[in-house]
Amino acid sequence: MVVRVAVIGAGVMGADHAKIIAQDVPNACLQLVCDMDGARARAVADATSAVDCTDGPEAALLREDIDAVIIASPDFTHAPYTKTLIARGKRVLCEKPLSQKIDECLDVMAAEQATGSPHIMVGFMRRYDRAYLDMREALAKGVLGRALMMHNFHRNLATPYPSFTGAMAITNSAPHEFDIARYLLGVEVTTITAHQPKRSDDVVAPVVMVLETDDDQLITVEVNNNAAYGYDVRAELVGELGSISTNKVAHSRLDARLSSAIRYDEDWRGHYHDAYVAQNRDFMGFVQTGILPEAAASTWDGYAAALVADTGVRALHSGVKERVEMIKKPAFYA
Numbered sequence: 543m544v545v546r547v548a549v550i551g552a553g554v555m556g557a558d559h560a561k562i563i564a565q566d567v568p569n570a571c572l573q574l575v576c577d578m579d580g581a582r583a584r585a586v587a588d589a590t591s592a593v594d595c596t597d598g599p600e601a602a603l604l605r606e607d608i609d610a611v612i613i614a615s616p617d618f619t620h621a622p623y624t625k626t627l628i629a630r631g632k633r634v635l636c637e638k639p640l641s642q643k644i645d646e647c648l649d650v651m652a653a654e655q656a657t658g659s660p661h662i663m664v665g666f667m668r669r670y671d672r673a674y675l676d677m678r679e680a681l682a683k684g685v686l687g688r689a690l691m692m693h694n695f696h697r698n699l700a701t702p703y704p705s706f707t708g709a710m711a712i713t714n715s716a717p718h719e720f721d722i723a724r725y726l727l728g729v730e731v732t733t734i735t736a737h738q739p740k741r742s743d744d745v746v747a748p749v750v751m752v753l754e755t756d757d758d759q760l761i762t763v764e765v766n767n768n769a770a771y772g773y774d775v776r777a778e779l780v781g782e783l784g785s786i787s788t789n790k791v792a793h794s795r796l797d798a799r800l801s802s803a804i805r806y807d808e809d810w811r812g813h814y815h816d817a818y819v820a821q822n823r824d825f826m827g828f829v830q831t832g833i834l835p836e837a838a839a840s841t842w843d844g845y846a847a848a849l850v851a852d853t854g855v856r857a858l859h860s861g862v863k864e865r866v867e868m869i870k871k872p873a874f875y876a
């Protein structure tokens with residue numbers, strides 16, 4: 543069966559998803575590219591030979607010639623669009639966050655549970671990245687012994703716009719770390735503290751967080767959205783018997799003239815290209831079988847990451863350790 547896919551939102555991530563669907567995913571046909579900016583939708587559709595394009599997202603979600611949808615439109619649209627698509631019985635890959643509002647996450651979860659089957663996969667692509675997969679395997683094989691700590695660094699070249707805040711470092715960037723740590727350790731986060739050093743200028747300073755888990759482990763997360771030198775994401779998982787670290791900071795290293803230089807990516811698209819491809823291929827399996835893939839992030843995972851982020855923002859403002867108040871996990875997500 544060929545799956546006809548619509549990509550809603552043709553910005554940075556939407557354009558990337560469209561390209562991956564068109565070039566790297568067997569059994570998928572890029573049926574529709576949609577963006578409120580019609581010229582942008584047209585440009586991405588032309589570049590990817592999509593069947594059609596449109597500037598009307600609401601109408602696009604109702605089209606009959608679409609089997610599955612990738613949502614990469616602005617964050618505030620994720621919850622309403624996923625709810626429309628759940629009602630239509632479509633399977634959706636929704637870029638993170640599911641929503642930044644906790645009540646909206648709960649709403650989407652309730653709508654999905656009411657159908658009796660999973661409809662949404664949240665785009666936490668690091669679950670498909672080779673380095674994190676190796677961590678998972680090392681843990682499962684017992685090579686590390688009991689996991690004690692996970693340290694994470696998340697550095698961007700620069701914030702996407704000047705009004706980006708420390709709170710947004712927590713709600714926009716850190717959810718990747720919240721999700722991958724929960725996923726690898728198989729735990730929930732119970733508390734969080736958040737701190738910021740003072741910069742000499744007025745751009746947003748790094749945020750450093752310490753998280754405790756319900757299995758008494760510690761997770762540290764540094765998000766530095768203005769690292770200035772390149773896109774650099776690293777992690778180390780420390781157990782009682784050993785430790786495993788990500789080992790790829792860049793695609794290449796140039797050795798010449800008695801020195802060595804590493805070339806960093808400008809953003810995450812190159813760094814995680816293979817993970818995005820694997821994730822989107824897995825999404826096709828989800829559409830065809832209706833079974834949420836083992837590695838995929840569910841709406842519960844989307845809720846959990848959003849809740850940790852929300853609590854993290856509170857901790858940043860209060861300056862004290864805040865408790866993450868989760869609802870009881872519904873049996874649907876067991």
Ligand code: ISE
Nearest residue numbers: 638696697698714715718810
């Ligand atoms: C950004 O918000 C993302 O969502 C990307 O996936 C991430 O890798 C990037 O560093 C974030 O800032």
